[in-house]
Amino acid sequence: MAAISEFFSTQHRACDRVFEKMEEAVSRDDWPQAESLYKELSRDTLQHFSNEEEGLFPLFEETTGMQAGPTQVMRGEHVELRELLQRIGDAVQARDRDEALGTAETFFLFLQQHNVKEEQVLYPMADQVLQGVLPELSDKVPGFTPSGE
């Protein structure tokens, strides 16, 4: 797998694992655990979004000249995902089990369809067109190395 697909898809998987643990904690009514896992989930997810919005997407837009293309769609979905994430946080704060689980399910389904589009279309394309400018990406995305190590 090429460097961009590898790095960003791995982050998707990592966020999924934290999400699963948080959901599990909520269903056990283990609220302190749920709260701390929620914080972790929120931090990692928002970091991933900003890796995309401030690192990958602008570079993609510059290189391809597509400003209103797929990256715009992904940004729009991030807005909604942030809102859902916030709503999960509120529900966890309020210890509202049904709302937390229902919103978590909603977040999860929407996130998965978002990730599929990135992993199957956007990342492979980015891997192709951004081959020459990978070092630039590593300046903006913490932890990213062009070699994919």
Place this chain on the structure above:
Amino acid sequence: MNLGALSLENAPGFWTPVRFFLTAPVFGMLAAGLIFVDGGQLLQSRWLPGSLAVAHAFTLGYIAMAMLGALFQMLPVLMGAVFPQAARAAMIVHLLMTLGTLCLVFAFLVQRPLLFAAAVVLLAPVLILFGAGVLVAIFRTGKVSTTARAVQLAALGLIVTVMLGGYMALGHAFGTAPINNVLTNYHAAWGVIGWILILAVGVSEQVIPMFLTTPPYPGLFNKRLAYLLMLLLVAGSLLPLRGLELAAVVLAGCLMLAYAVVTLQLLGKRRRKRFDITNAYWQVGMLCLVPGAGTNVYSYFGGAMGGADLALLSGLLLLVGFAVSIINGMLYKIVPFLVWLNLRMPAVMGKLKPGTRYYTPNIHEVINVRPMQVQLMFHVAGLLLLVAAVFFQGLTVYAAATAVLVSNLLLLLNLAHAVRLYRKYSSRAIAVR
């Protein structure tokens, strides 16, 4: 690859798939009603007019209906291509499918040539065109996912199934051909394996690991499975050698068994342990696929079981047990998500005034889990009773038909609840905009 397909703006509208999804349980109810009225004779042989009517109410009215609806939804993302005029095409396809299936079901029941002719005219062109459209569109896409490839093979399966079925129906219409056992067997094999099973294999490859949070299918097994099944079908159909056909039947049976076992194992390894209705339905489906494949091979070798028509039993397990179960489960994943997604569309597409927010129910609120569980219980009861009715007849038949009827009615009500919620909140979302 057309990046426009990524845009939700190009996603087909809410009603495009949903009209198909709402129709499926209505045909399920029709099938149950026919079994009830018939009183069980039709469960004794698959060659009776009544059993053929019920079989097609399920295969066309329920299974193909729902699968086409799902394909209208899936294709843009799968192929990275926009389906031109999807909304209008879906409306026409749905109308022809509904009318055509009704004609065919009643053609079998009353044996009127004119109804057979009408069914062929209404169904064959639209299904063949749909299949060909999918086939060509995915072919043009070039490099595609395993799932898209399986969808393409399934489209081929659909075309062959419809051609064989259409040819036989024309025989009924013009009295040129009596019921032909060999052709019927091919028609059934292409329908069950070439269309339904191959599509299920393709969909599960992507859907099960992602939405049911299992590990991915191991190795290349599932990735090659659709090709293998198609290969066996073609070999078994084209080379009229008894030995080869026998080998194809046995091998296909083994592949179905392996697919069911592997999938059940995966479902047992879900990382999210909470009860998930879709997961339960996939499990029921896979548990039916095992005896369904088994009885098919057994009956092919002339095996017998208390005078029951084993081919009919196998068909029951594969169609109502396997296909209907996983479709029912998928509907509970897809419909609530579509309701939510379409309600959030103005927000996702940035069409709201900055700072405006509006409330949308979460997915668990769109259809509550409890009524879905109740429906699942009726579905499973209906399945067990149907299998029992094949052997015992009598009162079992009425109990089976009633359970299947209630199960489909509850499914319809649950889906209708989601649709009502969509209607209620979509007017609000627009008001905010």
